[in-house]
Amino acid sequence: MKTIIVTGASSGVGQAAVTQFSRQGFNVFGLARHATQQPQLPNVHMIDVDLTDAEQVKSAVAQILTLTDHIDVLANIAGTAVNGAIEQVPITEAKQTFDVNVFGTLTLIQQTLPTMRRQGHGRIITVSSMVNQVVQPFFGWYAATKAALDVLSDDLRAEVQQFGIQVSVLQPGGIETPMASQSDAFLKYGTHAYARLAAKVHQAMTTTATKNLTPEQVATLIYQVATTRKPQYYYPVGYGARAAVIANRLLPKRLLTKIALGGFKSSKAVKGGAANVLNQ
């Protein structure tokens, strides 16, 4: 029986992935701070872990290795977001976001790699985001954590391919989960001089929210990545994801910035260009 570790198992995409892999007969270890509060499913072991606590991560992996001698797949799905003007987001909250998304994820990767190396195979699938492929005001801190994951995944892949370990990154657009419904929290840190631009971004996001993916669609993709013979390095998915990746590769940043601000320029408040808004 194949074994998978799924983080973010208590909500959204991670919860859907636990269900999906359980149905497909995997031996599933679901990790989250509130994992054991979830309903029991066949072949699923839930473990309460705060990814920002290295000792908890170590002891969770040790616990898993008392129940199985192999880890075929690690699905890094857990994540958190702080949104708002880069100037206004408190550095403590920005650090906390890096702690969960980057250092927490990498702590677990470090703990699972020895087993994957020993067995001579393994798959590491990390959920990043499309947000770091576009210029997106108020999402900078969160996007930076995901960009860090992309870079670390590229270098990790080059290091561990020799051991038969494959590394894939999903770059989804919006997903209908608790995180998406809290994404307008940037209005909290998009005030005063930033309030008008924040209102435009909010309006644009409300319009595209109907095009969000479902957590089940993303979980199905994770299952495909886990089981396909030759997984891709990157999977941009969801509304506008492929176009964003291509635009990011081909267009100069000046134009990408104009497009981002042009997309939010829909009232007299920002007439005369985004610079008027940004300079207030």
Ligand SMILES: NC(=O)c1ccc[n+]([C@@H]2O[C@H](COP(=O)([O-])OP(=O)(O)OC[C@H]3O[C@@H](n4cnc5c(N)ncnc54)[C@H](OP(=O)(O)O)[C@@H]3O)[C@@H](O)[C@H]2O)c1
């Ligand atoms: N929703 C979107 O629009 C969207 C778009 C693109 C990418 N993504 C990415 O997709 C992934 C899944 O997000 P989602 O939308 O499913 O979010 P979600 O419903 O808010 O779930 C986040 C999960 O992360 C876990 N988590 C948070 N902090 C943790 C910590 N310190 N230690 C351990 N687990 C922690 C949470 O569990 P506990 O609270 O129980 O710890 C929860 O299970 C994330 O990486 C997110 O960045 C989301």
